[in-house]
Amino acid sequence: MSEKKRIVITGMAINTRLGDNLDTFYDNLMAGKSGVTNWTMMDTSRIYSKVGGDLSEYNVREKLATLKPKLPLEQFKKLRRMVKRAPFTTKLSMLAAMDAYLDAGFKALDPFRTSLAVAGHNLNKMYQHENYLQFEEEPDYIDNLSSVHSLDTDHAGSVSEVLGIHGPIYTMGGACASGNIALRNTVDEIRHHDHDVGFVVGATLEFAPLDLHAMCLLGAISFQSFNDTPEQASRPYDAKREGFIPSHGTAVLVVEDLEHAKARGAKIYAEILGVTATSDANHLPTPSEEGQTRTMQRLLKNSGVAPEQVDYICAHATSTPLGDITEINSIKRVFGDHAKKLKINAPKSMLGHTCWSAAVVETVAGVMQMQKGWLHPSINIEERDSRVDLDVCANEPVEHQIEIMLKNSFGFGGINVCSLIKRYSN
Amino acid sequence: MITKEAVLEVVTENLIDTLDDEIEAKDVDASKSMKDLGANSLDIVEVVSSSMRQLKVKVPRSELSKLTNIQELVDVLYQAGIDKDQEQEQQAKAS
Numbered sequence: 001m002s003e004k005k006r007i008v009i010t011g012m013a014i015n016t017r018l019g020d021n022l023d024t025f026y027d028n029l030m031a032g033k034s035g036v037t038n039w040t041m042m043d044t045s046r047i048y049s050k051v052g053g054d055l056s057e058y059n060v061r062e063k064l065a066t067l068k069p070k071l072p073l074e075q076f077k078k079l080r081r082m083v084k085r086a087p088f089t090t091k092l093s094m095l096a097a098m099d100a101y102l103d104a105g106f107k108a109l110d111p112f113r114t115s116l117a118v119a120g121h122n123l124n125k126m127y128q129h130e131n132y133l134q135f136e137e138e139p140d141y142i143d144n145l146s147s148v149h150s151l152d153t154d155h156a157g158s159v160s161e162v163l164g165i166h167g168p169i170y171t172m173g174g175a176c177a178s179g180n181i182a183l184r185n186t187v188d189e190i191r192h193h194d195h196d197v198g199f200v201v202g203a204t205l206e207f208a209p210l211d212l213h214a215m216c217l218l219g220a221i222s223f224q225s226f227n228d229t230p231e232q233a234s235r236p237y238d239a240k241r242e243g244f245i246p247s248h249g250t251a252v253l254v255v256e257d258l259e260h261a262k263a264r265g266a267k268i269y270a271e272i273l274g275v276t277a278t279s280d281a282n283h284l285p286t287p288s289e290e291g292q293t294r295t296m297q298r299l300l301k302n303s304g305v306a307p308e309q310v311d312y313i314c315a316h317a318t319s320t321p322l323g324d325i326t327e328i329n330s331i332k333r334v335f336g337d338h339a340k341k342l343k344i345n346a347p348k349s350m351l352g353h354t355c356w357s358a359a360v361v362e363t364v365a366g367v368m369q370m371q372k373g374w375l376h377p378s379i380n381i382e383e384r385d386s387r388v389d390l391d392v393c394a395n396e397p398v399e400h401q402i403e404i405m406l407k408n409s410f411g412f413g414g415i416n417v418c419s420l421i422k423r424y425s426n
Numbered sequence: 427m428i429t430k431e432a433v434l435e436v437v438t439e440n441l442i443d444t445l446d447d448e449i450e451a452k453d454v455d456a457s458k459s460m461k462d463l464g465a466n467s468l469d470i471v472e473v474v475s476s477s478m479r480q481l482k483v484k485v486p487r488s489e490l491s492k493l494t495n496i497q498e499l500v501d502v503l504y505q506a507g508i509d510k511d512q513e514q515e516q517q518a519k520a521s
Contacts, residue, residue, distance in 0.1 A: 080446065141479045
């Protein structure tokens with residue numbers, strides 16, 4: 001059997017409350033800035049959820065203006081036209097995909113050798129919610145393109161149209177592990193399906209009031225103690241954490257065959273050593289130490305990496321009482337004594353939980369830290385949970401050169417997907 | 427009560443917006459079809475839906491499919507407005 005193709009990341013884009021470009025995003029992470037506020041996109045008077053990472057007031061027009069001078073006029077006009085008509089989250093997917101395309105230094109794509117995976121499902125929830133309300137009032141006044149815009153695959157179709165992709169396009173669903181599932185499949189597109197380049201779009205989950213309320217009833221999200229101090233609500237590893245903070249966030253990774261990237265003189269951010277997925281045979285949102293441990297162990301084995309080679313974990317750490325400690329315990333089981341030497345941080349402490357896109361958003365954060373040689377803090381640790389006895393970069397940035405990063409993601413329904421990403425060297 | 431001129435203005439604005447400012451108001455000849463001005467079938471649905479929402483009137487899709495030019499659209503939207511006003515007046519009297 002021939003040797004596995006080496007796969008690298010050659011382009012990235014981000015849009016979260018902490019910035020819509022890589023440098024601002026990184027600077028805000030390092031500054032320990034929270035992106036969590038009170039919701040503005042909806043009336044929360046009838047629901048328990050009051051806080052989140054809300055991008056609904058994002059200035060799309062301003063973003064388009066920054067892209068205009070970087071694109072051929074016809075391509076820009078197509079993007080502007082499609083962005084104008086699309087629902088909010090689809091706009092964000094198209095804009096970020098274009099950003100990533102530019103960041104990767106493409107002048108043009110080979111349309112038939114490029115794939116596109118959109119991470120997520122049930123994406124445009126608020127758009128659908130508003131259409132249902134309109135339908136109740138007057139059926140003929142709903143968005144006339146609702147039957148297209150309501151589909152998750154419209155993200156894939158729209159991004160493929162603005163970038164001119166003719167390879168496989170689809171959505172990959174894996175709840176809060178969707179981003180890593182999409183990354184895993186994109187690696188396979190290059191290794192096994194004869195593509196050179198793959199776009200992984202971590203699409204924003206929009207959230208509708210019903211979804212937020214349902215998650216409060218389940219006890220999954222924070223809704224009690226931090227409504228007046230939203231910036232303190234997401235607090236992984238802290239004793240007073242009470243649930244995750246739903247947040248908007250879009251990110252894109254351009255994944256590429258190393259030889260293809262070298263041949264076109266691309267800048268190379270990092271190398272993907274492997275992505276492993278397992279499940280727990282459990283449809284409920286209960287994290288499993290066994291499942292998480294098995295996933296990390298299998299990933300290390302499949303990637304040919306010894307536990308001691310890993311020096312940094314970009315944790316899933318959502319700020320739920322059970323989830324954070326389950327992951328810490330799993331890390332201890334996988335890494336043994338080496339766990340004490342690991343650097344771990346929790347991007348969700350600042351970003352909140354971007355759910356379907358989280359693994360893509362946080363991989364961008366991890367790779368930025370790898371580039372710069374610093375780790376961002378895990379903020380809001382006032383009284384550390386005594387069971388969290390590893391180095392979680394509490395409250396202060398840490399100077400550290402990442403060599404191999406483990407990115408964990410665990411989704412409702414027992415979905416465990418982890419990736420290993422290495423600082424690039426020839 | 428709305429005038430036909432005001433309805434034409436709404437339709438024209440929506441057509442220009444849908445076609446991304448590729449045309450100007452002076453290009454909109456009501457005797458022409460929207461297709462003549464560069465709109466595709468989805469653009470036309472967008473213009474009609476936006477205009478109905480804005481004018482708060484409703485025209486059955488079966489009636490819309492018979493229209494051949496912009497003036498005919500303006501006429502049915504205008505008529506729908508008149509019908510709606512009369513219906514509301516009658517309801518007010520009845521109550």
